[in-house]
Amino acid sequence: MNDTLKLTALLTKLAALLGDRFSLSESIRQHHGEEMTHYDICLPDAVAFPESTHEVSQIVKLCHEYEIPVIPYGAGTALEGHFLATHGGITLDFSNMNSITRLNTQDMDCTVEAGVTRHQLNQHIRDTGLFFPVDPGANATLGGMAATRASGTNAVRYGTMRENVICLKAVMADGTIITTSSRAKKSAAGYDLTRLLVGSEGTLGVITEITLRLYGIPEAMSAAVCPFESLEGAVNTVVDVIQMGIPIARIELVDVNFIRIINRFSDLNYPQEPTLFMEFHGSTASVQEQAEMVEEIAKSHGGHAFQWATRTEDRTKLWQARHDGFLSVRAAFPGKDFWITDVCVPLSRLAECIDETRKDIDKAGIIAPLVGHVGDGNFHLTIPYDKDDPQDVAHIEQINTRLVTRAIEMDGTCTGEHGIGLGKKKYMALEHGPALDIMKTIKTALDPKNILNPGKIFDL
């Protein structure tokens, strides 16, 4: 059977299986083939809306039989082309799989279907006194977050999806359903399939259910903003805070460019200096103690005008401004496209990495506001450019390649939290060396027909 015949046969079978939860419509395919960043639109052949793991298994089994790609799709908030159907195929939209199927307050864990978003989960469990901390900027689905090993501002204290996924249910390339481990807090029973699937971007299996760690909502929370005379002073504050083992919940760096943009967008008047946004969680006494220690450290590095926010509404306003970062930049550069970088380096190299990067940016004559989850050594530039201008694209590509190379030379990574997708494939060999071949061997063994989100992370 040739490829067109295979596809036609598959589409017929899927339509029979799923009825109106299967669509060939141009507009629906369009919606699933377009990213919010700089990637070109790329449509799947059809979109399926499964309702259960069993149904996902049936779909994958058929795709396996006909050798047609399967692409999982959550909230569409990926930033590196993860869900673009570069090889055609069937997009699995998880919006119908949005139930929280189990909640255990004693074990402080829950199980959700892959289409549940992080806001939905936190809304659902609020009355239990528990919360789920991992917070990428967007209201992503937990399936997508697991698949890309997402993190965000809370990771410095609570870890990333790597630390907070207990186990997964997943459909493998031939349709087999597996559960990656038990719910025990630790285990030494064989290979860590949970961690292998977390961050595999849909290329090793389709994640359908996620069991997550939850945390008690802290007795006390307090936030603070502190401007610094220099960016280096802000970064060194972070290094000292982490080294002293202060369990800070969030510590985010925002550079002068970003502060100006945030001020304008959110009608605020933060001093126009490199600034740390911070949050402290714990008992009342411990929050007080942490905050005092950090204020002292900040002062010794040129931090001044510490501004506290202990009331919920003030904290919310403060973090809203930070979380609106991307929106603010978009508003500041109307009509532009945006390229978002994502390197992460060891803390000891962070000040140097940011400094060299800023020099490079300045030399290139572009404006690129910087924000960073600096407690983890991770920072982002949001670079406005014009994706239809080949010269502009080439220029930004070069800047990004220099940035990634710099980070890798400092024993860091090309991506702290956004994933590889399409955009960072070219850096995989530089970052991983011969380990990249090991990844490819695993991919080929688990998905010999290369139907699971093909062309992502690396080419075979």
Next chain:
Amino acid sequence: MNDTLKLTALLTKLAALLGDRFSLSESIRQHHGEEMTHYDICLPDAVAFPESTHEVSQIVKLCHEYEIPVIPYGAGTALEGHFLATHGGITLDFSNMNSITRLNTQDMDCTVEAGVTRHQLNQHIRDTGLFFPVDPGANATLGGMAATRASGTNAVRYGTMRENVICLKAVMADGTIITTSSRAKKSAAGYDLTRLLVGSEGTLGVITEITLRLYGIPEAMSAAVCPFESLEGAVNTVVDVIQMGIPIARIELVDVNFIRIINRFSDLNYPQEPTLFMEFHGSTASVQEQAEMVEEIAKSHGGHAFQWATRTEDRTKLWQARHDGFLSVRAAFPGKDFWITDVCVPLSRLAECIDETRKDIDKAGIIAPLVGHVGDGNFHLTIPYDKDDPQDVAHIEQINTRLVTRAIEMDGTCTGEHGIGLGKKKYMALEHGPALDIMKTIKTALDPKNILNPGKIFDL
């Protein structure tokens, strides 16, 4: 070439490569083929003492060529037959690879060769104000600890080897040397090979270097012992402490049988009741606050006679008694062999699991002292028996199988920290279902000749 010829050819080449760091001597092979628990002795064909990752690579390359097994060996403290040469082959003894090759106090991490022991590391870094927390009972090597995903009493606060290995250098089946990731605190760049190798028990690659997270030695530490009227009260105290998010550093359960044995062995006089051993780390104020909260919780569950130890020597004495647990049991049952169980269940099922297990043990008419890392839901029975008595062996096997089945039915695991090795292979299918086939597929892809510690974790 037949198998005997292959082995002879390999031994000749290895002798030429390694000189006096290669041994065929009966006593050296004996030393590397005997475990401290109930497994039968099982000798390798030869023992190599490599001095570098490069040399490990050369050895593995030759073993690959001649299709002869390679078995990594650390301190010989494994409990499930991990290093027994059931298929013959070459044991790699890492005692010559015992350098701490890098220490970065700013990043709070270090890199060690696989033969460095945990005591050696902590001794080495003591003056920096940092420590490495993972503490299985024995003074294991960090290579062995990574390979078995070890943990111990501190895991409730600091995590296991899963959380504390940043990256690894490993030699793969064909001799290729890989580094599993950068030193960045987080990364979303491809498959998590670090976590795949941690816990793989030498079956996917030979770990030669480990990069580890370190922690600041807390400003204050305080320990406590608290006896309870009932075992259930002790367990429920643990559940409440964890649920309230109190960052307790250690919380260990010891049952009445064990308390009696410890008292006798270490000349102590703890009340003969189920007892929690605890430790608190943090600032002076936070340790005080944690301890007061825990004392209150304990009281509400029938805990009494809280006994504090804030002086270093008192703390050391307290934990020495706990860590001498296995030695104490050995002394209490001279001439006996010992079978150590290792299940781990979700906290919400822990009281029930311990209770049912105790009833089963009582019914079987045996004495089996219990200790548990109960903050993680993990507990051990140390069962004295006679390994030369087939009836006794069958009896203990049945008890263990009932225990493991009970734990797995409670969504737990057959091993919290000791690993699968030889002893728990028979439970892998029950625990993992179809996921076991995924593990086998990965093994076969990465080690097609099955030379890396064959016969461990599962049979192919």
